[in-house]
Amino acid sequence: MSFMNFFRRREPEAANLPSVQAMAGEAGMFAGMTDPNLLEFIRGGGSALTEAGLSISPKVAMRNTTVLRCVSLIAFSIGMLPLHLQRKADKGKADDHPLFRVLHRRPNGWQTAFEFRSLMQQRALVDGNAYALIVRSGRRIIQLVPLASKDVKVVQRPDWALEYHLKRNGAETVILPQSEVFHLRYGMSDDGITGLSLVKQAAEAIALAIQTEKAAARLFRNGMIVGGYLKHKERLSKEAYDRLKESMAENEGAENAHRWKILEEGMEAEDPGHSGRDSQAIENRKFQIEDIARPFGVPRPLLGVDDTSWGSGIDVLGQFFVRYALNPWFEAWQQAIERSLLTEAEADLFEAKFNAGALLRGSMKDQAEFFAKGLGSGGHQPWLHPDEPRDWMDLPRRDDLPTAPGQQTQGDGNEPS
Structure with missing residues (x-):
């Protein structure tokens, strides 16, 4: 089907309708080239248009400071915590196993362990899936090479095994067996094969926050922000007006802040203060921060939002973050390592474990x-x-x-x- 035929009006034939929905989904079906939603659809890289009027792609979502903070907080936590391969029998470090060095210190020739795990975790949060090519020398795993999520498509064969279709150089497709790909995915899934993207699931909240941000930016660009009012009972003479205007110009700038002003001919000064609409706008922006952070499981104080939980309660919030935001990801990593990087015989003897003790400790x-x-x-x-x-x-x-x-x-x- 050609590009132009995609927008041509036709009767919904049973044979063609599924292919149209598979390409764009219900939100991606347009009336024609003049449909205003088409441009947003193309700009969003094929992301469905939200009710707020934006297509939220992972790249667009990461421009929102709340999304950026949630993703970086979780990704950096996973990246900085020690990940060890240990023996199940005595819980000792299995530093004589080749995989220990790959997981703990050097996953490949150009990334540190922190950089590799942070990147994989970021992609798992934003895209729902993160992939890495398993490089072996004989039976030994010597490298894990991250693969862009957008270039990988997961296919389940008739025998239930998975294979990964990797698009290289934008054209060539290489089919990789399951044994050659380390696949980290978000726990919630529609098909049990690929994980759900938190960005796509929270697209409406993110779009509303971005539009609210744009509205505030337009207010500063186009709106008139008044510092105060000068009232006069009658008509101000031209001489007084000129003197007052010159006096106000001389007092502009931060260095002249809070200086007293001499008014003309019995004038009165008034402070406009903040309107109820201004307070509501500020409250809406705070609510959007909380609404976006909710799917990620990040508490408000960790987002820099004013909260009464600061102080002695911050240790408890840190433990809350580890237990309910990070622990599911610890388990996802540990079980993905066992599935993809250990043989059945090795899985009986070894296990991968994050050491989250530093995050769970209280005060000194x-x-x-x-x-x-x-x-x-x-x-x-x-x-x-x-x-x-x-x-x-x-x-x-x-x-x-x-x-x-x-x-x-x-x-x-x-x-x-």
């Missing part, structure tokens, strides 16, 4: 009390080794520490009895 006072009780302070049964808190605090291990309170430091065996 709370940590000190926790460590003291764990080491046996106050008559508690000790259940921590002294080296464990030192590891958590990034301190080196010491050989002169007892293993429990009351236990004497072990010497070299030459002490007098």
